[in-house]
Amino acid sequence: MNKVILFLTVLFWSFINAQDKKEITFKETPAILKINNDQIFGTLTTPDLTKKFPVALIIAGSGQQTETGIIR
Numbered sequence: 001m002n003k004v005i006l007f008l009t010v011l012f013w014s015f016i017n018a019q020d021k022k023e024i025t026f027k028e029t030p031a032i033l034k035i036n037n038d039q040i041f042g043t044l045t046t047p048d049l050t051k052k053f054p055v056a057l058i059i060a061g062s063g064q065q066t067e068t069g070i071i072r
Helices: 002-018
Strands: 026-035 038-047
Antiparallel strands (some): 026 038
């Protein structure tokens, strides 16, 4: 019984905290990295925040694949 109450309490609090009223908007900018005769095309997505934020660099596999995962 205690485990059920604990589970429902955690579920309730996670639902309440997931409903953040501040919606973060993002800005997308095309990016081209030129190295010698080659070019790497991508999209730089940044949040519209004035404070520092964490960064993640995702490099997809090789081949004819777009940044959204569509194979041409």
